[in-house]
Amino acid sequence: MSERSTSTGPGRVLVAVYAIFALSATARSVVQIATDFGAAPLAYTLSAFAAAVYIAATVALARGIRPMAWTACAIEAVGVFTVGTISVVASEDFPDATVWSVYGQGYGYVPAVLPFLGLVWLWHTRESRE
């Protein structure tokens, strides 16, 4: 048996949601860095990093590039909980928000759930050993 496509069925919806976050994270970081990078360099650099990860995940899931999708979703899962925790514990280092701040609170906590949906989907569509 061969691998199933990552961009059909539930994958359609997943790619759509990833595309939304790729767009909003990119737009947010471009505005932040272009207007006032000095105000919160750490948060704004993380914003740009998060945007790059979302773009990578969107492209990888849409095109079925599985190693890249696994990597992007894993980085995203680590990132949202690392940044989320740091932003709660050391909020003075985060004067301005990123997509991952407080586990994605500003985006309905979708960023905290999304990487796991991505990982589950990749596992579900993996090549069967039968």
Next chain:
Amino acid sequence: MAWVLTLMSLVIMAWASALSIRNRPVNDALFYAAAALEVAVVAVVIGGFIALGATDRSVDGITFVGYLITIVLVLPIGVAWGASDKSRWGTGVVVIAAFLVIVLSWRVVQIWQGTHV
């Protein structure tokens, strides 16, 4: 105007959800309904550009224009992406696209009023 877009989007969300639950793909009627919503979106966006050009208040112009451009693109891309999958998930994408129109239209209102963070 955001209320009009919200109501139309809610209708499309409910409709697309119903189709999704019944495992139906995007059909012609839903397509035309989404097209009607898109016409309303374009009308609001044109109104937004005119209002931005006419106002004396200081509005965050770049962000405002960015959101206006984005909201125009959401439905064409979302419906195209959804319609190319002939399962319940195709209409699921349309549900999300319509929801995004609601979110974006209220963000546009916030930016216009200068109440966004």
